[in-house]
Amino acid sequence: MKNRLKVLRAERDWTQADLADRLSVSRQTINAIEKGKFDPSLPLAFKAARLFNLRIEDIFQDDVDEPS
Amino acid sequence: MKNRLKVLRAERDWTQADLADRLSVSRQTINAIEKGKFDPSLPLAFKAARLFNLRIEDIFQDDVDEPS
DNA sequence: GCTAAAAGTAAAGCAAGCTTGACATCAATG
DNA sequence: CATTGATGTCAAGCTTGCTTTACTTTTAGC
Numbered sequence: 617m618k619n620r621l622k623v624l625r626a627e628r629d630w631t632q633a634d635l636a637d638r639l640s641v642s643r644q645t646i647n648a649i650e651k652g653k654f655d656p657s658l659p660l661a662f663k664a665a666r667l668f669n670l671r672i673e674d675i676f677q678d679d680v681d682e683p684s
Numbered sequence: 685m686k687n688r689l690k691v692l693r694a695e696r697d698w699t700q701a702d703l704a705d706r707l708s709v710s711r712q713t714i715n716a717i718e719k720g721k722f723d724p725s726l727p728l729a730f731k732a733a734r735l736f737n738l739r740i741e742d743i744f745q746d747d748v749d750e751p752s
Numbered sequence: 753g754c755t756a757a758a759a760g761t762a763a764a765g766c767a768a769g770c771t772t773g774a775c776a777t778c779a780a781t782g
Numbered sequence: 783c784a785t786t787g788a789t790g791t792c793a794a795g796c797t798t799g800c801t802t803t804a805c806t807t808t809t810a811g812c
Contacts, residue, residue: 678730
């Protein structure tokens, strides 16, 4: 799962901590998601989409590979 | 988090087990999600969106309430 | 080169997503 | 009413998302 959080942050000049605050999660969570350590929950993805006024698919992209 | 899985299934005449198979999860997982027991993971939401050829937001709707 | 803010990383622990297995309920149909 | 397929539900266990605390590394300005 790739994501554009870093770019979206940069466009707004927000730090990881800034974004974490706005999404009500810890800074480490943002860092881990940006670094691909794990995927956000669906509710968190919705929060991000609302925050950036974008669709979930415009922020997070599925790495369409795993053939189950 | 509400969702339209039951309706989307009905339109295709699929059982919970059918959908579970197509999403490579257990039948109980589909049941639990439909009944609102828990939210799907983001990867699972993406899989469902691909399967139904819809956007995640067209399948799952955030219950926008919790003021953090 | 120092300093300070930002980003990265790691460990331990709790909560949520998901599994298997098993059983109960609810149609429908013969 | 007995059977069968679909749905609902529970328990135990594993994995993943997220937290806090704490420390290291990077970046940039002075």
